[in-house]
Amino acid sequence: MMNTKVLFIGVLLFVGLHKVNAQVKATDSGGDVQKVQPKIMVIPYVKEGEDLRTILEADVNKRICITKIKESFDNRGFTTVDFVAKLKAAKDNNVFTSNNQTDIKSQIIQMSGADVYVQAEVNVDKGQNGTEVRLILTAYESSTGNSLSNKVGNSGRWFSDDIAKMATKAVDQISEDFLNVMQTKFTDIVNNGKSIIIDVSIDPSSSYNLSSEMGPDGLPLSDLLEIWMEESSYKNNYHIQGTTDLKMIFDDVKIPLIDQSTGKNYQPNRFALEIWKFLKSPKVGLTNVGKEIKGNTVYITIK
Amino acid sequence: MKLVFLVVLPLFLFSCSPVQYSSIVKFENKESVGSYILSATGFSKKSTEAIIDAEKNAFKVLLFKGLPGTDLSVPLIESQSTAEAEHKNYLDRLFNEGGYAAFIMNRNTSFPIKKIKGGYETSVILKINIQALRKDLEQNKVIRKFGYK
Incomplete structure (x- = not known):
């Protein structure tokens, strides 16, 4: 019983120390967040x-x-x-x-x-x-x-x-x-959030296209992406420029300036990561997805 | 008799109601970046307070309405109702405790105070340091700094 208690305290201490060490002390602002200004x-x-x-x-x-x-x-x-x-x-x-x-x-x-x-x-x-x-x-x-x-x-x-x-x-x-x-x-x-562009394209060597039926429901990939965008864009605000079998461009997707859960600055990279995670999740089931970010444009390549 | 009463009473009440008075605030000149000359009219039941009313009117237009056709067309405060609800203390200090006077660089109050129905009316010409006013609003978090902050 005593050993369990010691082990429990040890684990708590480890987690606590690990949490402190996870942040660089020299840049620790104590939770103060400065909103990133536009350039x-x-x-x-x-x-x-x-x-x-x-x-x-x-x-x-x-x-x-x-x-x-x-x-x-x-x-x-x-x-x-x-x-x-x-x-x-x-x-x-x-x-x-x-x-x-x-x-x-x-x-x-x-x-x-x-x-x-x-x-x-x-x-x-x-x-x-x-x-x-x-x-x-x-x-x-x-x-x-x-x-x-x-x-x-x-x-x-x-x-x-x-x-x-x-x-x-x-x-x-x-x-x-x-x-x-x-x-x-x-x-x-x-x-209402800032605008970014999401450019989804199919690599020429890929065996998929945007009409490929994916996920457990067998929905076309472009529709899965649109449903995800509908749920994930800030205040449900997005616009599709166009979709073909090889390309889908969201020419105006709103993302918040501040992460609504953590209160920290939210950058297009984070949103790109969410798309990448979604495409690789069992909901879609793709294995080889590339992402690139240039300024406020996110390029997703399905290989 | 009843008909006469119904017609005369509203007329009598209307003639007793306070005079509807609207202030006029005009852009006169831009002296340098951040300092503007405005003219404003004011009204009060006491002759001494008509000037204060004119000064407050000029600041209210700058803060809440803007002056179309000038480079002050966008008001300093985007939403009057939100500001009045969230920054009541600041606006009280500015208007009721005379805080606005700190942003007046020069004033011409030599216009006659005219007796009009229900009170007194006058005009003032003010040189206002809008740059300092904006900075004060920013520092007190009534408005955001330029950009996203």
Whole structure:
């Protein structure tokens, strides 16, 4: 009897110690959780034929505009991802795999890990009645392309060649409202979850396809996935872009910012793991499933 | 006689009811990033309190309504009812204990106080430090900081 008690206390002590050791002491915050902020990057708009990689070097007015926009974020206590620094890192790491401007833009955004990017288009209109700088600001959610805020500002017409000062005026005119609209969209994300993309594809060597009847009920794989998504997306909010035998794309799946059971930050990786576990569970019965996460896009490959 | 009574009594009661007064708050200018000049009208039964009412009206519009067509079109507080329920103490301090005055950088109260039916009316022009007001709302957790926090 005594031995059993000693053994029981020993087990409790072991579990307790193990629990403490499971966390790195140097980073133990005592349960305090900081909500992960979205990463925002401000990029210049490029016209056809212009190179995103060189446009800022060539135009000081665009640089001023971008800096002023970043300053507006700073005034709200928010740090943005620096486009020029990311661009340099991308060049150093030979990230660019093509010379297509659209690809370069998406490669920089993907490489930066930005959740949101703000595109700034600066136009200078010189006329007989003076010069005017017009600014178009648009914020996009990187994963879905959803527009978060749009504003058009102008400096007013001035008989001056100080484009930089006029660009500053145009930014000042709209930055406050631009950020306020963005903040209302962030509130929606806090309340209703953030969007991720789930891309499910069948490996060419696989003996399955999305019509294969799986699980104990023999339901098509695509339907099993949709039923799971219906139950697992945050507030039952998801959208299917399309399904073929080889591909199924959920182009907007909401996941919470905070794990509803632990109160800790919830990342797309965790959601990807849940899909992976589901596909390998007896409910589906697949054995070889690959998963890859790039920013807010989850790629599931069934082999 | 009964008919006359039925017609006259509501008219009499209507004429005794308080005057419906609506405040006007207007955007005047943006001085620099975070500081704005607004004009507002106020009403009170006491002449001395009409200015205070005008000042409070300006802040209520900034906090709960926003000013369409300006870059303050989105109100600082997204839901008035939620804020009033969850941050009653803060809003009491701000409005009833004059806390809002800390965010007024400059005021012009030289407009005449007009006697109108039921009280007094006046206008004020205020320069408000909205950046500081927003920060105070954030620090007191009435609104979220920019982003998800």
